[in-house]
Amino acid sequence: MxxxxxxxxxxxxxxxxxxxxxxxxxxxxxxxxxxxxxxxxxxQQNMTWIGLVWDMEFGKLRVSSERIDRLVDVISKILFCVGKGKMLHNAKFVAGIVGQIISMQAVLGNLVRLRTRELYNCILLRASWKSLVALTAPAVEELRYWLNSVTQLNEQGNDLHESDVCDLVAFTDASEVGFGGYIVPAVDGICAESVCDSLEILTDCCLELPGNSLNTVVGSWTVLESGKSSTWRELEAVSRTVKSSLRCLENHCLKLNTDNKNVTSIVKNGSKKPELQNIACELNYLCSENNIKIKPHWIPREQNKIADGLSRYSDCDDWGIKESVFQMLDKLWGKHTIDRFATDYNTKCSRFNSKCWCKNTEAIDAFSQNWFGENNWLVPPPNVVCKVIRKLCSDEANCTLVVPLWYSSPYWLMLHDIFGNLKHFIKEKHQIMSISPVVPGRGNNGVFGKYMKFSLIAFKIRFN
Structure with a gap:
């Protein structure tokens, strides 16, 4: 024995x-x-055992430097050959690299599975262990990732005393028409499944929201996106919720609740399908860059009703201005540099801010940005126009502001003095006489209805 x-x-x-x-x-x-x-x-408080360094003084587990150096050395050699144009390599040799990475799971966690899937796919195509396999471009990227990251990841180590308690909780869901999600504080250790039931529920334009939501995300799919698999939509809903909430998630541990079991596995381990794998890797990168720990958790659909409602919500402020109207004002008052209230499908400038994350957005939440030094294009939802005017005055920002011609609105008094004259920062105004100057978005355009029964007016605001 x-x-x-x-x-x-x-x-x-x-x-x-x-x-x-x-x-x-x-x-x-x-x-x-x-x-x-x-x-x-x-x-001893610090010793090496089975290739792992057990640091009991600081409660950290790390891979021994010898093993890290060995992995870095072998990856450097294979990437050197790749740089010389040699893409065929012995299957057993490539499998050995993957095996070294997988053996570090105690320290690096599920990342070893998430970031070796492309290499594993190459190995699966072998004729035998002695045969050559071709390294694909994604597999080479995985090797570069480990070469550049493994030392730093190992220095961070794995916390031996890591707790399962998260300080933030997210709920996400997706439907055929859109996606939704929200972030709430964890409630004194209450299990994530009951967080919703413990919160006050607010109703806003037929939209149910938790009373203490730190951030709420809603959006619509394109025709192409709505035709994708339910797993893709659910995973993309997670991704867009995180992307839209980076400011409140930074340096936090997040319990991510979804009613799709595939998503919980893909977030942790990746997927064989390239489209899903790319989303999982991008999510992992975002979390790493912002020091966010995500712990995915499956919940029954009955406990995800609010997120489900968000995914079916139609944004009544999803509308824009016709391109011809924008071009006319752009020519009249100078080239605009950034669209502050836009999406990727209705922006009038190459640079834009959006309400939630979307492709090519420069920032989420225009009010979190400094508007000074730009010629801002502003077509805000009517219910935030007063907030926009206060922001303009605070930042002393130049802009074109397009709003409904509503004399009785609160913002009208902020643009005119008691005698009805324009405030000093408004240099010009232009009433838009175009018939139906509004372009419908993906929502139901509930603010204006099917036909506009009023005009729009543009103000040229300049502080300097």
């Missing part, structure tokens, strides 16, 4: 010393021959 790879410990030095002495004497009494040169009987 052989005994190998044993490790023991205790809460303090004296207890550890007693435990060590007891185990040593017991093994001798049972007749075992002890290989003293391979044993460490004196209690």
């Amino acid at each position: 052989y005994l190998d790879d044993g490790l023991g410990g205790a809460n303090d030095f004296q207890s550890a010393e007693r435990a060590s002495s007891y185990i040593r004497s017991s093994l001798s009494e049972f007749g075992f021959l002890i290989a003293e040169e391979k044993c460490v009987w004196y209690p």
Whole structure:
């Protein structure tokens, strides 16, 4: 009989010393021959065991530097060959690299599976272990990722005392028409499934929201996106919720609730399908860059009703101005540099801000940006026009502001003095006489209805 790879410990030095002495004497009494040169009987707070460095002083687990150096060396060699145009490599050699990475899972976590899928796909195409396999471009990118990241990831180590308690909770869902999600604080250790039930529910334009939501995300799919698989939509809903909430998620641990079991697995381990794998890798990169820990968790659909409602919500402020109207004002008052209230499908400028994350957006939430130094194009939802005017005055920003011609609105008084004259920062105005100057978006355009029964007016605002 052989005994190998044993490790023991205790809460303090004296207890550890007693435990060590007891185990040593017991093994001798049972007749075992002890290989003293391979044993460490004196209690230590930092030791290397089975290729892992156990740092009990700081509660960290790391891979030994020898193993890290060995992995870096072998990846450097194969990438050197790739740089010389050699894309065919021995299957067993490539599998050995993957095996080294996978063996570090105790420290690096599920990342070892997420970031080796392309390499594994190459190995699966082998004719035999002695045959050559071609490294694809994504597989080479995975090798570069590990070459550039493994040392830093190992220095961070894995927390031996890591708690399952998260300080933020997210709920996401997707439907055939759109996606939705929201972030709430964890409620004093209450399980994530009951967080919704413990919150006050607010109703806003037929939209149910948790009373203490830190961020709420809603959006619509394109025709192409709505035709994709339910798993893609659910995973993309997670991705867009995180992307839209980076400011409140940074440096936090997030419990991510979804009613799709495939999504919980893909977020942790990736997917065989390239489209899903790309989303998972991008999500992992975002979380790494913003120090966000995500713990995906499946919940029944009955416990995800609010997120489901968000995914079916039609944004009544999803509308825009006709291109011809914009071009006329752009020519009249100078080239506009950024569209502050836009999406990727209705922006009038190459640079734009959006309410939620979308492709090519420069920033989420225009009010979080500094508007000074730009010629801003502003076509805000009517219910935030007053907030826009206050922001303009605060930042002393130049802009073109397009609003409904509503004399009785609160914002009208902010644009005119008590005598009805324009405020000093308004240099010109132009009433838009075009018939139906509004372009419908993907929502139901509930603000204006099917036909506009009023005009729009544009103000040229300049502080400098």
